[in-house]
Every structure is written in C-alpha cells, then in structure tokens.
Amino acid sequence: MEAIIIGIAKSAIRLATPYLYASIGETIGQLSGVLNLGVDGVMLMGAFSAFYTVLRTGNLWLGLLAAIVVGAIFGLLIAFINVTLKAEQGISGIGVYIFGLGLSSLLFSTMVGTVQTVSGFPPLSIPLLSNIPVVGEIFFQQNILVYGAFALVPISWFILTKTPLGLSIRAVGQHPEAADSLGVNIVRIRYFTVVLGGMLSGIAGASLSIALLNVFQQNLTNGMGFIAVALVYFGAWRPKTVLIGALLFSTVNAIQIWIQVKGINIPSDFTLMLPYIVTIVVLAAMAKRRIHPPAALNKPFERGE
Amino acid sequence: MKCKKNITILIMISILVLFLGFGANAKTFRVAVIMPSAISDLAFSQSMYDSLLTIQEEMGKENFEFVYSENMFVVADAAAAIRDYASEGYDLVIAHGSQYGSSLVDIAPDFPNTSFTWGTSVSTFSDQGITNIFAYEARSEEGGYVCGVLAAKLSESNVYGVIGPIETGDAKLYVDGFKAGVLATKPDAQVNVNWTGSFSDVALASEAAQTHINVGADVLTGTAQMVVGAIGVARQRGVLWFGTQADQTSIAPEVVVANQVYDWTVVLRPMIQLIREGTIGGTTYALTLANGGLKIVVNQEALVGKTIQDIIEGKIDIEL
Numbered sequence: 011m012e013a014i015i016i017g018i019a020k021s022a023i024r025l026a027t028p029y030l031y032a033s034i035g036e037t038i039g040q041l042s043g044v045l046n047l048g049v050d051g052v053m054l055m056g057a058f059s060a061f062y063t064v065l066r067t068g069n070l071w072l073g074l075l076a077a078i079v080v081g082a083i084f085g086l087l088i089a090f091i092n093v094t095l096k097a098e099q100g101i102s103g104i105g106v107y108i109f110g111l112g113l114s115s116l117l118f119s120t121m122v123g124t125v126q127t128v129s130g131f132p133p134l135s136i137p138l139l140s141n142i143p144v145v146g147e148i149f150f151q152q153n154i155l156v157y158g159a160f161a162l163v164p165i166s167w168f169i170l171t172k173t174p175l176g177l178s179i180r181a182v183g184q185h186p187e188a189a190d191s192l193g194v195n196i197v198r199i200r201y202f203t204v205v206l207g208g209m210l211s212g213i214a215g216a217s218l219s220i221a222l223l224n225v226f227q228q229n230l231t232n233g234m235g236f237i238a239v240a241l242v243y244f245g246a247w248r249p250k251t252v253l254i255g256a257l258l259f260s261t262v263n264a265i266q267i268w269i270q271v272k273g274i275n276i277p278s279d280f281t282l283m284l285p286y287i288v289t290i291v292v293l294a295a296m297a298k299r300r301i302h303p304p305a306a307l308n309k310p311f312e313r314g315e
Numbered sequence: 316m317k318c319k320k321n322i323t324i325l326i327m328i329s330i331l332v333l334f335l336g337f338g339a340n341a342k343t344f345r346v347a348v349i350m351p352s353a354i355s356d357l358a359f360s361q362s363m364y365d366s367l368l369t370i371q372e373e374m375g376k377e378n379f380e381f382v383y384s385e386n387m388f389v390v391a392d393a394a395a396a397i398r399d400y401a402s403e404g405y406d407l408v409i410a411h412g413s414q415y416g417s418s419l420v421d422i423a424p425d426f427p428n429t430s431f432t433w434g435t436s437v438s439t440f441s442d443q444g445i446t447n448i449f450a451y452e453a454r455s456e457e458g459g460y461v462c463g464v465l466a467a468k469l470s471e472s473n474v475y476g477v478i479g480p481i482e483t484g485d486a487k488l489y490v491d492g493f494k495a496g497v498l499a500t501k502p503d504a505q506v507n508v509n510w511t512g513s514f515s516d517v518a519l520a521s522e523a524a525q526t527h528i529n530v531g532a533d534v535l536t537g538t539a540q541m542v543v544g545a546i547g548v549a550r551q552r553g554v555l556w557f558g559t560q561a562d563q564t565s566i567a568p569e570v571v572v573a574n575q576v577y578d579w580t581v582v583l584r585p586m587i588q589l590i591r592e593g594t595i596g597g598t599t600y601a602l603t604l605a606n607g608g609l610k611i612v613v614n615q616e617a618l619v620g621k622t623i624q625d626i627i628e629g630k631i632d633i634e635l
Contacts, residue, residue, distance in 0.1 A: 119354075124565065127543075223521050272530065
C-alpha cells in the first residue's frame with residue numbers, strides 16, 4: 011500500500027510540474043488584464059529550444075536559459091500584439107499557439123530530424139528531508155525543475171499580495187483607469203507580466219523536454235497549455251488554488267494510470283475521463299463562491315481624454 | 316462584353332496549359348499522402364514515409380512522385396487536404412490513419428477517377444457503392460506475438476507493461492498479440508495494459524511506463540508515436556523495450572531488444588499495379604509476416620551484444 015501511494019504521489023507531482031509553471035505565469039498575466047491563449051505554443055517553443063540546446067551542448071542550464079529567452083521573446087510578441095496593438099486577445103492567442111506549434115515542428119524537423127533522447131536534470135535528493143519516510147521519497151527526491159515549480163507558488167503569492175509591484179499588477183487588471191490616475195504605467199506593467207508569463211511558459215516546456223520526458227517530438231505538449239489556462243480559472247487567479255487544481259488534476263490522472271496498470275476492471279475510456287470529470291465537478295461545486303475574473307481582463311487600455 | 320470574352324479566352328488558355336502539363340507527366344505516378352504525425356515519428360507515419368521512399372527508389376524519380384502533409388492530427392484539416400490533393404489530380408491519395416475513413420466516404424465519390432486508400436482498416440466502403448477506395452491493415456498481432464515470446468524469455472520478474480493509445484486498429488491487435496505471445500510462453504505471466512487515450516500524449520505514456528515499472532514490470536512495450544516518452548523512461552530505469560511500427564532502436568540502443576517494422580511497400584506495389592491497369596479501389600491489403608510486410612528487427616546490442624562484448628573485453632570469467 012505504501013509503495014502504491016508513493017508511486018501515485020510521485021507521478022502526480024511530476025505531472026503537475028509543467029502545469030504549475032504555465033498556470034502561474036498565466037495567472038500573473040491575467041491579473042494584469044491580459045488573456046493569453048497562446049501558452050501551449052510558447053511551451054512548445056521553450057521545450058524545443060531547451061531540448062536542442064542540451065542536445066548540442068549537453069549543458070542543462072544553458073538549455074533552461076534558452077527556454078527562458080525564447081519564452082521572453084514570445085512574451086514580448088504577445089505583449090506587443092495585445093497591449094500595443096490592442097488586438098482581440100482570445101483570437102491573437104490562438105494565433106500565437108498555432109505559430110509556436112508550427113515553428114517548433116519546423117525547427118525540429120529541419121534541425122534535429124528524428125526523435126532522440128537527452129539526459130535531463132537528474133533527481134536531486136535534498137539532504138535530511140529526503141530521508142523522511144514516505145514524505146521524503148515523494149517530495150524530496152525529484153529533479154530541480156520540479157522543486158522550482160512548487161517554490162513558485164509561495165513566491166508568486168508573496169509578490170502578488172505583499173509587494174507594491176503585486177498591488178500595481180492587480181490594480182491594472184481590476185481598475186486600470188484608477189491605476190493610471192495614480193501614476194501606474196499600465197503598458198509597462200502589462201509588458202512585464204506577459205513577458206514573465208512567457209518565460210514561465212518556456213520553463214514549463216523545458217520541464218518536459220529536459221527534466222521529465224527528456225525527449226522532443228512535434229506537438230510534445232499535446233494541449234497542456236490549454237489545460238493550464240483552464241487551471242487559472244479553476245484556481246480563481248490565486249497561486250495557492252492553482253496549485254490545488256494542478257495537483258487534483260494530476261493526482262486523478264496518476265490514479266487512473268494505476269487503475270489501468272493494475273488491471274482493475276473499469277473500461278479505459280472511463281478512467282481516462284476521470285481527471286476531467288473530477289475537475290469539472292469541483293469547478294461546479296466552487297461556482298457558488300462567485301469569484302469574478304479581473305474586471306479589465308481581455309480589455310485593452312484606452313486612456314480617456 | 317469585351318471583358319467577358321477576354322475572361323473566356325483566359326480560361327480556355329489555362330485549361331489548355333493544364334492539359335499540356337498533365338500530358339507531359341502522363342507516365343509519372345503521382346501520390347499524395349496525409350499523415351497524422353510527423354514523417355520522423357519513428358512509428359506509424361514514418362513507416363509509410365520510408366516505404367514511399369523505397370518505392371520511389373525502385374521506380375525512379377521520373378516515374379514516381381509523392382507529396383505529403385504531416386501532423387494532420389485534426390481530422391477536419393486532413394479532410395481539406397485530401398480534397399485538395401484529389402482535385403489536383405493525383406493518381407493515388409493515401410489517408411494514412413483510421414480516423415480519416417469517414418472523410419473518405421464524403422470525398423471519394425466526388426472524384427470518381429482518383430484512387431484513394433486508407434488504413435489501418437479492412438473497409439473499402441464497397442458496400443456503400445464506392446469503387447475507388449482501397450484499404451490496408453497491419454496484422455500486427457503476428458509481430459506482437461513474436462515480441463511477446465521473446466519478452467517472456469528475457470523477463471525475470473515475469474511482469475510486463477504495455478502502453479497503447481486507443482483500443483482499436485493495429486494498436487489493439489499488437490497489444491493482444493503481445494499478450495498471447497507472453498502467455499503462451501509463460502502461462503503464469505502478469506501482463507499489465509495501459510491505454511493513454513491519445514496517440515500524442517507523451518507525458519501520459521511516460522507516466523504509464525513509470526507506473527508499470529513501479530508495480531514490477533521489467534519489460535515494456537507499446538505502440539503509437541507517443542511511446543517515445545515511455546522509451547525514455549525504460550532507458551533511464553534500465554528495463555527492456557520492444558518496439559513496433561518502426562525501428563525504435565536509435566532512441567535507446569541499450570534497452571530496445573526488438574522491433575516489429577511495418578513495410579508498406581508490399582501493399583503499395585500491387586495497389587499501384589492495379590491502378591495502372593484501371594482498377595482504382597475495392598481491395599483490402601494486409602501486412603503479414605508471410606508477405607514480408609512485417610519484419611522483426613532484432614537489436615543485437617541490447618539482446619546479446621553486451622554479453623559478447625563483456626566476454627571479449629574479459630569482463631566475464633567463464634568458470635567451467
């Protein structure tokens with residue numbers, strides 16, 4: 011029983027990792043009023059750049075840096091389209107997704123060609139903590155990008171709720187006119203959050219290609235970026251609830267894998283639906299809380315004269 | 316009035332040019348193929364791409380041309396591509412995926428002179444009065460059985476992990492064949508099967524492999540392009556892997572023992588022959604071990620190479 015729980019919990023933590031990076035990045039962007047549906051495309055570009063860099067140089071940190079830089083470039087592009095050009099955010103995001111999907115596939119087929127594996131970030135046992143029975147094995151024998159994803163939750167919570175920067179971000183998303191009149195530079199804040207979101211999406215991709223799966227192929231993320239956007243709504247724009255959502259989704263997924271492997275007689279079509287069913291049920295139950303999205307979400311800022 | 320006349324002349328000229336264009340290439344057999352994943356997926360799509368390259372080598376580039384659309388995982392996009400290719404006058408349009416069947420039923424009757432083929436399936440839709448569709452399947456249970464027998468000989472824990480995409484077509488046949496092969500060799504074996512519900516969810520396939528190993532499996536196999544994640548896990552955790560559809564040895568030469576490789580040329584050759592003779596549909600083809608469409612490629616390095624190498628290098632002392 012203990013081995014089963016450890017196995018499922020370790021699976022769940024690994025599965026939640028890319029969602030955490032991407033969802034928290036998206037949360038910060040949305041809190042400032044910018045909806046980015048292109049997360050999956052940026053993840054794919056991050057995954058490819060990290061993979062390619064590691065394949066050529068063998069340097070994992072350089073790979074991670076490549077994903078961050080490429081993520082930032084995509085973030086700049088998204089910010090330029092949505093903030094400066096004031097495009098319709100839902101549609102431009104889909105455009106960015108398709109661009110990232112296509113470009114990463116093209117680069118992969120021309121620069122790599124065939125499926126190859128790399129040696130990714132190895133498990134890193136945290137001294138003392140990793141020796142705690144069960145808990146140590148589940149939480150403290152993972153790789154460094156997994157630790158990073160979970161560390162991001164308190165860090166982003168702190169920045170968003172306890173710092174002047176966080177206050178500005180939320181003000182820009184709730185009431186941009188008021189923030190503007192108080193001298194907050196709306197355009198600069200939104201560029202900052204969207205570029206940061208791009209970097210985190212890039213790391214989300216890298217966590218797949220050079221830490222968890224250690225492989226790249228076309229459409230590696232398989233739509234994870236869209237689940238990440240859904241998790242932002244599930245988490246009601248709070249890092250802590252985003253974490254709960256990501257863990258819920260991936261734990262149920264880990265359990266359904268285990269149910270199938272153990273040959274428990276439930277049709278696979280049904281077990282595969284479980285993560286989605288559970289997430290929808292929880293969402294419906296939470297609907298009573300009536301949490302509204304940031305008031306200025308999806309609205310370009312026009313300064314009234 | 317004059318304007319209309321000019322347009323009519325223009326259209327006539329372009330039709331003439333089109334005819335001349337086709338006339339010049341009358342002998343070239345032109346094929347268009349739509350594939351659900353990448354031509355380099357080391358799985359289903361690559362097996363077809365490699366087979367078309369072989370046919371092109373045999374017939375010569377001047378006699379055989381082919382174009383392809385890869386990563387057409389959205390069926391609606393694939394249907395649009397199938398229609399485009401058909402209207403461009405290709406001799407044969409290959410819809411390489413069992414998800415494309417219903418699109419073919421819509422499209423094929425609109426192009427009665429174009430030949431279509433699809434797989435894996437056994438249905439040519441002749442029962443619906445359609446005469447220009449061929450079908451092809453892979454009897455992948457045959458190679459699955461061979462891999463299963465080999466796997467049973469190599470396993471120490473006698474627990475086996477199988478990762479499949481969706482319980483249908485050649486994936487289901489392969490998984491069932493593998494199971495049968497293992498159980499025929501070791502009746503008390505435990506073969507655990509996991510379906511990921513997707514051909515492309517690499518992360519889920521990878522976690523499925525982790526779970527299989529956690530419950531004791533020391534031999535894994537799987538089918539469809541998302542298994543690259545599982546092969547990575549097998550390599551990392553040092554358990555053996557059996558591949559299917561294409562030769563997957565290059566991903567992890569230390570652990571990939573054997574692969575069932577699809578060779579679609581045994582399907583394409585007779586199909587092209589029939590089309591040239593004027594029959595453009597109605598037949599179902601199959602890859603089998605008997606006709607050479609299925610091949611078992613054994614990776615000596617993983618199987619015996621290491622032992623031999625150890626003896627040569629003196630790492631093993633054989634005490635008699």
